[in-house]
Amino acid sequence: MVKIFIDPGHGGSDSGAVGNGLQEKNITLMIAQQIRNILQNEYEGVEIRMSRNGDSTVSLAARTNAANNWNADFFLSIHVNAGGGTGFESYIFPGVGAPTSTYQNEIHEEVIAETRFNNRGKKSANFHVLRETIMPALLTENGFIDTAIDANQLKDSNFITKIARGHVNGLESAFSLQKKQTQSPIYRVQIGAFKVKENAEKTASQASEKGFDTAVLFRDNLFKVQIGAFSNRNNAERLAQRAREAGFNAFITS
Structure with a gap:
């Protein structure tokens, strides 16, 4: 299990940098939440905590x-820059070597690959979150809030996702994270859905008389009549067509 602590910079009474109608605290939280969601939804063996969730x-x-009390394996602090520049830069504590420098790389x-941000380089600084953490730590500065070209990108939710995806791709490489195994969808052939169980059973009986194997399932507060479930959609389509020819209103769900 890899334990990653994500730190959205600023928050609450501390807005961070401001510009072009944006506040740093809001942008950092959006990026951090996206990183957390992607990691939790797509990867195995990773546990996430955040310094703030709102x-x-x-x-x-x-x-x-x-982060220290949790014994995190990595500390990632998300920030947005200001000062009239443009692009992306990252920081580690001065003088630290591998694995921190490797993670930074x-x-x-x-x-950079995901966002096409201007590359401002890999740097070091005596920031508190880099100095006082006992695990490898990285601080990223994701664009300039007071530069229109960067701010306009930061206003785009799709671009926020790109920033998050770039961080996740780096974490995947750094910690050899494994993607979750995707399961093939199951295609079900359904010929009815009823609030009253007796009505579902009646339809199931009619289908059985015409040679279909039936099942009545209670899902989503309805009694649903199913005549087949397949991993191959073509097989489901063939059975649904047979059911339609037999007079049933058949359709496929997954």
Whole structure:
């Protein structure tokens, strides 16, 4: 199990940088939530905690203490830059080597590849969240909120997803994360859905008399009559067509 602590910068009474109608605290939270969601939905063996899940004020010490007490494997702090520049840069604590520098390389390059941000380079700084964490830590600056070209991208939810995806791709590479196994969909042939069980049983009986194997299932507060379930949609289509020819209103669900 890889334990990743995600830190959306600022929050609550601390808005962070502002510009072009945006506040840093809101952008960092959106990026962090997307990173968390992608990791949880698509990967196995990863556990996530965040320094904040909403617009709350959290001190720097509380952020690093939470990660340290949890024994996180990696600390990722998300920020948005200001000062009139453009593009992406990342920071680690001065003088640290591998694996932190390796993680920085992998995440930095993946964010650049996904977003096509101007590459401002891999840097180091004596930031609290990099200094006081006992695990490898990285801080990323995702565009400039006070530069129109970057701000316009940060207003686009699809671009926020690209930023998040870049971070996740880097984490996948850095920690050899494994994708969840996707299960093939099951295509079900249904010939009726009823609020009254007796009506469903009547339809099932009629289908049985015409040679169909039937089942009555209670799902979504309805009694549903099913005559087949297949991993291959073509097989489901053939059975549904047979049922229509027999006079049933058959359709496929998955």
